[in-house]
Amino acid sequence: MKLISFVIMAGLVALYFMDSAFKIDFLTLEMLIHSSLRFFTGFILLGIGVFYAHTLKFKSAVILVLMLLLADDIVDFTRNIDSFRFEVTIHSIFMLLWGSLVGYLVMRNWKQNNSDL
Numbered sequence: 001m002k003l004i005s006f007v008i009m010a011g012l013v014a015l016y017f018m019d020s021a022f023k024i025d026f027l028t029l030e031m032l033i034h035s036s037l038r039f040f041t042g043f044i045l046l047g048i049g050v051f052y053a054h055t056l057k058f059k060s061a062v063i064l065v066l067m068l069l070l071a072d073d074i075v076d077f078t079r080n081i082d083s084f085r086f087e088v089t090i091h092s093i094f095m096l097l098w099g100s101l102v103g104y105l106v107m108r109n110w111k112q113n114n115s116d117l
Contacts, residue, residue, distance in 0.1 A: 004105045011098040018094060024086035030081055034072070034088075041068055041104075046096065047103020065096065088108035 018025045026035070045065055049056040056064075071091070076083045 003108060004102065004109055007098075007102055007105060010031025011102070015094065015098075018091065024087055024091060030076075030083075034076070034083060035091070035095050038069065038087055038092050038099065039099035041065055042096035042105035043106075046100035047105075048107050050103045051100065052107040 016022075025031060028078075033045070045056065045061050049062045050058050073083055082088075
């Protein structure tokens with residue numbers, strides 16, 4: 001649990017500094033939706049589905065992730081929200097990777113705690 005807490009706190013600190021450097025306002029409704037979609041996509045599809053449970057192949061998971069994120073970007077484009085900037089792309093990749101790492105660690109910790117029963 002300490003490792004999960006450390007990864008979450010380190011990710012929050014890195015997210016704060018990255019958003020400050022790129023001048024991204026993280027606390028708007030659009031960015032919260034944008035970031036949480038990417039975080040939980042990485043958490044569920046990559047962290048749990050690919051790296052932990054091995055229920056998805058990496059190639060098919062990447063295709064699913066790209067389809068979900070492309071659909072979100074198309075919806076943003078139709079609502080005239082600019083999410084095609086380089087800074088937002090780096091932010092999105094960070095959220096995916098951070099979500100996948102946290103997802104893997106949560107499942108590994110959950111498995112270790114439930115195997116003692």
